[in-house]
Amino acid sequence: MTSPWLGPAPLLLASTSATRRLLLESAALPVETESPGVDEREIEAAAGSLSPVELAGALARAKAEAVAARHPGRVVIGADQVLALDGTVFHKPTDLGAARDHLARLAGRTHALHSAVALVRDGSTDLFVETAQLTMRPLAKEGIAAYLACAGEARVRASVGGYQLEGPGIHLFETVEGDHSTVLGLPLLPLLARLRAAGLLRF
Numbered sequence: 198m199t200s201p202w203l204g205p206a207p208l209l210l211a212s213t214s215a216t217r218r219l220l221l222e223s224a225a226l227p228v229e230t231e232s233p234g235v236d237e238r239e240i241e242a243a244a245g246s247l248s249p250v251e252l253a254g255a256l257a258r259a260k261a262e263a264v265a266a267r268h269p270g271r272v273v274i275g276a277d278q279v280l281a282l283d284g285t286v287f288h289k290p291t292d293l294g295a296a297r298d299h300l301a302r303l304a305g306r307t308h309a310l311h312s313a314v315a316l317v318r319d320g321s322t323d324l325f326v327e328t329a330q331l332t333m334r335p336l337a338k339e340g341i342a343a344y345l346a347c348a349g350e351a352r353v354r355a356s357v358g359g360y361q362l363e364g365p366g367i368h369l370f371e372t373v374e375g376d377h378s379t380v381l382g383l384p385l386l387p388l389l390a391r392l393r394a395a396g397l398l399r400f
């Protein structure tokens with residue numbers, strides 16, 4: 198397969214997310230990954246009164262710029278996803294109990310997933326945020342328990358909402374508005390448009 202990538206070196210993804218890496222590889226792009234090594238909670242605490250969208254952008258920028266500083270000349274992508282319900286920000290559940298609490302609060306409501314991407318090239322950062330709106334079914338605690346038993350702790354803890362839409366999480370929803378890749382945490386269409394505009398893609 199001839200990759201569409203025209204860059205001199207593989208894309209450098211400043212992320213520990215296997216999901217994000219898979220999304221880029223599924224687009225036939227050569228990817229290297231490096232952990233950003235930034236303290237997200239510290240950035241969030243310092244961010245003070247940022248909106249969820251601004252917080253996602255600040256975290257994506259911090260991750261990308263931290264890795265770009267270590268690899269001058271590379272095209273670096275950082276990303277962050279924030280789940281917001283009525284302005285309250287949710288973080289990845291630390292265990293099944295936390296996931297159960299999250300889902301009880303999200304059930305029957307519409308929440309936003311703000312997926313921010315920071316693209317760093319030649320010392321400049323291009324930042325954008327895409328939002329998906331997800332309406333979760335009303336779920337009794339028995340339904341939530343059955344979902345958690347089906348999904349399992351590893352899958353539940355791997356994503357900010359406690360669900361993986363391409364997995365059993367799909368059962369939780371009435372409607373999903375927004376691009377699938379935005380839900381998974383790396384909005385591909387606007388990212389590819391920017392890489393194409395920079396002359397980094399063959400087509």
Ligand SMILES: Nc1nc2c(ncn2[C@H]2C[C@H](O)[C@@H](COP(=O)(O)OP(=O)(O)OP(=O)(O)O)O2)c(=O)[nH]1
Pocket residue numbers: 211212213214215216217232233276277278279289355356357358360361362363366380381382
């Ligand atoms: N496979 C899958 N992953 C999802 C889904 N929704 C969210 N995620 C994942 C993508 C990200 O890995 C994670 C969002 O959390 P973060 O933006 O903090 O990224 P994470 O800490 O995983 O990695 P990073 O900070 O980039 O090193 O949740 C989904 O529906 N399916």
